[in-house]
Amino acid sequence: MVASSVRTFAEEDTRPLKVFFQDEARFGRMSNPARCWAPAGFRPIVPIQRVREYTYVYGAVCPADGDSFPLILPSTDTETMTLYLREFSLFYKDHRI
DSSP states (O other), X not given: OHHHHHTTSOTTOOSOBOOOEEEEEEEEEEOOOOOOXXXXXXXXXXXXXXXXXXXXXXXXXXXXXXXXXXXXXXXOSHHHHHXXXXXXXXXXXTSBO
16 A cells, blocks of 8 residues: 555655545534432423534554654634644644655
């Protein structure tokens, strides 16, 4: 795989090659009202509104040396993926990725 990737770069490009694997993940919470303690004879009033709050982590890791590049972003879509790839390529501008 690496050999075929190297052939996609121009011959005069002598920057070192660095192979990364990329993925994204969602972290967050969903509120879910549950049982609670209350004095005998008292029924607590709990408003129910399901709340979903998430944050997304984009990351890439180079298995050869463990180098990684994560970004925490507010959503996952084409725009944020483009932002991630732009920042990633700027950070590793001295390498062929």
